[in-house]
Amino acid sequence: MALRGWASLAWQSDYGQFYLVDPGDSAFRPPEEITPEMMNRSLFVPANGLVVYTEGCLQQRIDIAIHDTEPDHPTAEPMGGNPWARVGTVGLLFPSRRFALSSPSSPSPLPCGPFFLLDSATVMARISWMEFQGSRDDSVPVEPDVIAIALWPA
Template sequence: MFLSPRGWATFAWQSDYSQFYLIDRGDEAFEAPVEITAEIEKQSYATVSAGVVIYTQDSLNQHIHIAIYDTEPEHSPTEPMSGKPWTRTQTTDVRFPSKSFGLSSPSAPDPLPNGPIFLVDSTDCRLRIDWMEDQGVRDISGPTDPDVIHLTIWPRSSSNGGE
């Protein structure tokens, strides 16, 4: 059964220091982990008290797609536009106490005050992160295809079991 997202957006992004953040709009003390542990490196994300830090393969270009659902949707084994398989997939719990979050990065430690802002129906959510990253050697002297990072968010209470 196809579920329609309650909200979605796609961004052309460049992750500073190979990371970007989904930060709860009410968290005025947000700090990304300073030490990248072996577990964080393996997972490619770190949950914080009110949000999540997502790590990318490198700091070149990404397309970040955020989709918010009211129940867990079916998850495609491939990236929809290219049909290529995801190179990594992770699912985790995440909290947004204000029921809203913004997209940010190290060079902009606070999300812009007027957007982009996303609203969720629950403070406790599930987040599935799908990465489709170029596995070859990157040559920054010419154009490269962006990595795709697909973020699917739904209320934890409506999870269908997750992973």
């Protein structure tokens, strides 16, 4: 098992969501109606890409790791040792074999990236959430939620 690429990004999820978007898919549209199932799973898989829903904190650390085979999955967030609150594994399709992060405020990825490259158009993704525990007072700095996304060929 080899790690093919990784990034750790400071992010602000407006409207409690962000997207992994195939930049070759001009038809990508996140769902306008969020069902209880989507909220329970904290994700939605459209035809191409991924929609990830966040708890309530505006700030996230998004860790993305791209592997050549399915990796070992830690039971806790590695930096703080806190257990994951939720975990989900899904199959995804990125026909161009690349994706970018986007959000409701930025519905399309910028034309020059950053992009994440994949070895395969069909991948598996394991998404793990660790939310900040405490008051959600936006006037006081809080630790960001952590969302880890591991991807590998399907």
